Amino acid sequence: MHGELPGEWKTDHPLVREFMATIAPIFASSAPLEERLARARPIFERLLLTDGWLEERFQRSDPQGGMGSGIGNWLLYRAEDEGLALFSLVVDPGQSTPVHDHLRWGLIGLYRGHQLERFYRRVDDGARLVLVQERECSRGAIYELIPPEGDIHSVTTISDEPSISIHLLGGDIGCLWRHRYDLEHGIAVPFRSGYSNAPCRDAAPGS
Numbered sequence: 001m002h003g004e005l006p007g008e009w010k011t012d013h014p015l016v017r018e019f020m021a022t023i024a025p026i027f028a029s030s031a032p033l034e035e036r037l038a039r040a041r042p043i044f045e046r047l048l049l050t051d052g053w054l055e056e057r058f059q060r061s062d063p064q065g066g067m068g069s070g071i072g073n074w075l076l077y078r079a080e081d082e083g084l085a086l087f088s089l090v091v092d093p094g095q096s097t098p099v100h101d102h103l104r105w106g107l108i109g110l111y112r113g114h115q116l117e118r119f120y121r122r123v124d125d126g127a128r129l130v131l132v133q134e135r136e137c138s139r140g141a142i143y144e145l146i147p148p149e150g151d152i153h154s155v156t157t158i159s160d161e162p163s164i165s166i167h168l169l170g171g172d173i174g175c176l177w178r179h180r181y182d183l184e185h186g187i188a189v190p191f192r193s194g195y196s197n198a199p200c201r202d203a204a205p206g207s
């Protein structure tokens, strides 16, 4: 499929454009989310196992990045209606994201390096979390984020090289107000990660 998908593009690479043109109709369908994710997985896996499509500028850390710890958060594509976004997350060796939620479905896959993913669930209606799963991911590994119960995690790079994960989200996630979690105190802090290479269309509250 080679149709041009409307939206905001930060990459011109034909493989990414072809990937999104194939993926977008799957998520526009009325099939159950689990079915749509299952259909997208093998297409996503092929992209993750292919070299050469992610430009160098999307493989860098970002000292100013909104995830903290120098994490790069590089937008590749987002839909006009803000219903779909693709970006790369670059985490230096030994660095971690905060524990955070997404509030949208997500399909995440490893492209470079190794990551330790920690998944959490709420233990009550508040912000107290319990760790439910830890797993190591290497190239081609894919996992899903499904709110409201299955979308809280953190990511740590456990390789000697930076890890790069590719994130397909059911929303303009960098511009969405969501939460990072203070595990020790059991509180959720509103935050917006932004993107390293694209402003959000609306201003932050109070700014």
Ligand SMILES: [Fe+2]
Residues within 6 Å of the ligand: 100, 102, 153
């Ligand atoms: Fe995440």
